[in-house]
Amino acid sequence: MEDKKNRDTTSRSWLLTLPAEVYTKDYVIEQLGMYAFVAGQLEKGNDTDYIHWQLMVEHSGPIRFSTLRNKFPKGHFDMRRGTAQQVYDYVTKSDTSLGETIEIGEYDFTSYQGKRNDLWRYRDLIMEGWTPDEIIIAPENPSAYIHRNHLIALYEVFKKDMYSKVERDIEVNYLYGPTGVGKTRHIYDNCNDFYRVTAYKNPFDDYEAQTTLVLDEFAGQMELDLVLNVLDRYPLRLPCRYRDKWACYEKVWIVSNLAPDEVYDVWIESERLKAFRRRLHNVYCMVAPGELVAE
Incomplete structure (x- = not known):
């Protein structure tokens, strides 16, 4: 299955299947030439006659699923399973080969x-x-x-x-509306790899590097200073009881019955409230089930 419903995972090792009718050899080499090692071939499926590029990609640093998807919107991508040698044998097998190969860089298959x-x-x-x-x-x-x-x-x-060393390009969405219109349902229908906070005492204890953070039933339960840090792009260790955890998410959904200007008391200094509002890239009001109005 392709990467858990398009979850934006990262890996140093990928297996790519790219339709040959969409991507030429020159285009594939141009898009993958920056990686440490690429190998594979043009092949034809035994049962389907599907002509495609079957490739392995190895790199010294992690490669995001979304990066590959942006390069090849019509491609299929899986994190490598098995050893590098096993995958190399798979992408260079002779029974499906059409004779056209790609190999970029070198790889030490004897390591370890x-x-x-x-x-x-x-x-x-x-x-x-x-x-x-x-x-x-x-x-x-x-x-x-x-x-x-x-x-x-x-x-x-x-x-x-x-x-710990890089800024994240975070998108913050605020979704509010009356109870019973399906705000949380909207999250489940449109997000795959998310961590949902519903209890705000030690909210990040069970966070495990999910790519989307959901603050559900939000009504200002979290200190504003912490919220401002959570919504910011800078490296952040999320406070936990036993071991703090690095924030890995790149998208945040705040789900509330209250409009953004209503979640914190008016006595909070206006500059901090403005900072909170500035961090919200998109504000939506769900006025009826499934009906979102952008503000």
């Missing part, structure tokens, strides 16, 4: 071979964009659960490396 253990493999999966839970539930990792604490620690280090 013969001396890898499970922890090394789990480390690589995390570097490729897997979460600890995804590793644990994967059938090929039956013993992963006993390393759960280690996986979480690795994951936090990986996220720190990714998100």
